[in-house]
Amino acid sequence: MEEFVDYYGILELQKDASIEDIEEAIKKTRKRFRRLEGSPDAEQRTNAEKMMQRLNEADELFHDEVRRGKYDASYDANKREVGREPHGESPMSRTSGRDWVADAKAYYEAGQYTNAFHSACEAVRADASDGSAWLWRARASQLLDKYDDVIFSTSELLKLDSDDVYARKLLAFAYYMTDEYEKAESQLLVAQKIDPSDYLILALLADVRYYRGQYDVALQMCRNLYEAHPDSEIVRNSLCRCLRHDAEDKMSSQGSKVCFANLKQVEYVEKVIAELDSMGKVNSETAKWVVQMRGMTEWARKRHFVNQEDIGKAIIGFIVLFFILAAVGAVYVLIYVAIVVVVVMFEVFPEGWRINKRNLGDAAWKTGLQ
Template sequence: MNNHYETIGVDTRAGEDVIRDAIRTTRKRYRQVAGSPNKEQARNAEVMMDRLAAAEETLLDADKRRAYDAELAAQRPAPEEKPPVARPTTDWEDTARSYLANGQPRNAAQAAKQATHADPESISAWTLRAYAALELKDYSDADFAASEAQRRNPDDAQIAGLLGDVYDAEHRYQDAERAFARAAAIEPSNPYWLGRVAWALSDQGRLQEALSLAGQITAQFPGEPYARKMNASMLLQDAEAALSQDRGGVYFTNKRQIAHVEQRLAQVAELGSQDEGVIAHFNEQRQNLENAKRRRFHRLSVRRILATIVLVIVTLVVLGSNSAGSIVFMVLMLGLWIWWTVERCWPRQWKINRRALGRAAGTGLQ
């Protein structure tokens, strides 16, 4: 039984907003490495994306979460993971790879350490150790192992990119940008490294630079699926960044946001990315956009009902008079009633959001 809370790195008592934010952050990380040229890293990203989907489905549904928590509490404690007993013929590198492939980074890290002790000059052993430590969030050992690998082979793009992954996980985004740029310089034919540079720029808040670079990568590698996926992800991220934010959620609160998101969605559709994650994100944004553009019934309060009755009575009284002034007054009252009904009782969803969010409505594109 997978522990969904461990997968996304939150406490079992975490609220829905915290869980939603953790899922978004963790998914972003594995979405970036899904196209990695390192087979172990790419395969692990696929496994983790599946686990994230399961965590999202379970933890964001109140009924499913209650049932899952009960099952998790009743589960017997798992026996402590232990690496196999060493034998003279043990290939620790293969053992570490096997553990990584099966989603057991703790055992993989132990086996990889044995591999670096057995053969300190093995570059692959040091890289395996770094990947396993990275999955365990042991950034100190990951940095050390990746640096040892690079010291032995300074001109390897994957090792330079591995250091970039470590810096990225530590939120050292400028260092990550430089490491991925070095990998791109070593291996210019691989769009993955330039894509990681774009992500590092985005993480620094330099989203427009990241979008520009993403466009250049797509133009340089027009038939490359990863380039289209990365560009589409950047456009969707920019669309989401334009919205107003409050307690981990994003909301439409004005017409400029609607126009901006419409433009970005059109650009994503033109790219035609077939990545499942991109498609799901695109459909979610499109649905939110359609909701914001539609009129939604706003629950009437007693005060509003009474005000409507008063307006109707006044209008009926005026109808009993034949003077020109009364007719003008009646027309004005009727217009006021129509405006009040449309604006207050059936407002567009973005208007409801703007009223409900208060100061938070002033965030995002205005």
């Protein structure tokens, strides 16, 4: 028999929800799980992938009226069947003789994080010395974006066991998500001392230092991590972000946009692009950035930075032609110079600016680098 999945429960909606409400809930829930891509917890990342798959299934199901009709017709019966399990009922439906920690775990694994949170809170009330109760409360809170509660729960858990690396990573991640980078770094450094073998601690530490403005330090950390763990998506994404920032930091700026002011900048960005290309698979944001920057470097080399030998040949040719015309007569020289000036002033420069604007954007079109 095919496994029943309570998509309404995952989206925290009633069966009579409109398609608009469903679409909004799917969008909101997807956003919640995408934010966990950088979580140091492998189990949470795996669970996030599973839930994203469930959301895709829900999206397809609810947009197909025939399939939704069949699903709704059997929904109540299927829910009653799974209602014999803890995740099939409300955590407030009964309060005595209940294993709240087991319920919190069951709700969490079923993707019902609000119920998991309430069950974990009940478990904490029943026994504040139970570390697993605080742990499930922290994990559910993280997936509900309740980062203040994550900080509170993990702090209580660390009072019970100060060497709990997992709790420290959760606490550091909560500080990271609330922009308290100094506190996040402090927790990560402690966690690293407890478990030096966990490279994901260093990956999150690199992200924290990046957002603290320590860009060169973060870049070097990410490069070292990528060399040791090239298959890690978290490490790869962090390195991509650092490389993009490093390249743009070396460029000039026009307002909010970046542009090239010299050949050295072009060469540096080309070097960064080559490094990103060597990584193979990169995220969509980085792939888009590479396409844009590759176009800018190619255009800059084509329009802005002519080979010095070509410039020398052009100057020599201009001088030779000038003397030839001078030998013929002064009138021809004046006509020649006038033509050159007119073409340059009214055709070359304006067209260069127009083309540059079209290819590099409004902020870069007046750089004079034609």
